[in-house]
Amino acid sequence: MKAEKIPDIIVGRLPIYLRALQRMADNGLKTTSSQELGERVGISAAQIRKDISQFGDFGKQGTGYSIEYLLNKLREILKVDRVWDVVLVGAGDMGHALVNYQGFKNRGFRIAAIFDADKNKVGRKVGEFVIEDAENLVEKVKALDVKVAMLTIPATAAQAVAEKLVQAGVKAILNYAPISLNVPDHVKVQYIDPSTHLQRMTYYL
C-alpha cells in the first residue's frame, strides 16, 4: 500500500480528513462520499478522490466510502493506530492548556511527562503530572523512549532544548516557541505561532 511515498502536501490533508471522518463516525454515520467529505473540510470532491486513491482503492463507484474502513486506513497510514507518548517542555500557561486539552484523546497521543527549567515549578503538579526538572531532560526522555515532544517555552530557550530532545532520540517536535528551529533532517518540526497564522490572513484583508 505504501510502496510509493505520499507527497507532503497530501500527507498534510490526511489529518483533516481523519478528523472530519471521526466526527461523522461519532455522529453515527456509516458511509460518506467525496462530495460530503469535501463540503465538511472545504476541499473539492475531485481533490479528495485523488488524495485517497494515492494509497489504495477505497469505496465502490456510486456506493461511497465506508467511514470505518477509511478511518482505519488513515490511522494506519498516519501511524496513529497506536498511542504515542509525548513529552511537554514548558509548564507555563500554554503548557497548562495543553495538559488540560481534550483533543489528544482518541487521536493517537498522550502526554507522558512535563519538564520545566524553573526550579520553582519543579515538583509542582499540572493536572495529574508532577513537573520534572529540565536538567534531567535527556536522561528521562531516553528512559521513557519518547519520540514526540511539544515545546511551550520562550524563543530564547527553544533551540537549546530542541537539541537536547534530538540528543535524547526525539524525532518529531511541535514547537510553540516563536522561532524557527535548526534540527537534523531526520527530525520533523511543526510550528504553532498564533501571530504567524494571523499574519498569513491579514495580507488578504
Next chain:
Amino acid sequence: MKAEKIPDIIVGRLPIYLRALQRMADNGLKTTSSQELGERVGISAAQIRKDISQFGDFGKQGTGYSIEYLLNKLREILKVDRVWDVVLVGAGDMGHALVNYQGFKNRGFRIAAIFDADKNKVGRKVGEFVIEDAENLVEKVKALDVKVAMLTIPATAAQAVAEKLVQAGVKAILNYAPISLNVPDHVKVQYIDPSTHLQRMTYYL
C-alpha cells in the same frame, strides 16, 4: 509594488521571514543575506531571493539586505504596519493562555475583548479583560469594528459562533476548535489543532 498578487505559498513564508528578521533586529543586527536568513528559517537562499524579489528589488548584489528596510516592507505587505484588534471567543484554558501570551506584541495584534457562552464565566476577569456574554457577540463585535477573531471553544459550538462572527463583519478567524469551518469565500480561516500537527509528523516516523 503589489500590482500582482503574491501566490499563497509565498504569503505563507513571509511571516516566517518577518519573525526571523525581527529577532535579528532585536539582537542589534543591521544587514543580512539570503544565506544567513535561510539558515535561520530552514529555507534555501535561492528560494528566499525568489520570494523577496516577488514584491520589489531589495538589497544590492553583494551588500545584502537592510534588515530595517526589509522589516518595514514585510510589515507593509502583510498589513501589520498597524495594530489589529482581535476578539477572542472562549475563556477556557487556551483562551487564558492566549490572553497571557506575549507573542502578539509588536507583531500587529492586540486582544480587544473576550466572550464566553458560559454565564458562570461572564463578568469574571481574565488578565485585564472582563469576560463578556457571547449572546451579545454580533452587536459588540460590530460596535468594536473588529475584523479578526480567535476561536478557543469546543468543536460542537464552533460553526455557529463562526457564522455569528462573519455576520458581525469578521474577515479572518484563527480557529483552535478541532473542526473545519464553513465560511464564505471572502473570510479567511487558519487552523491550530495540535493533534493534526502531530499527525502530520507521525506519518514520517
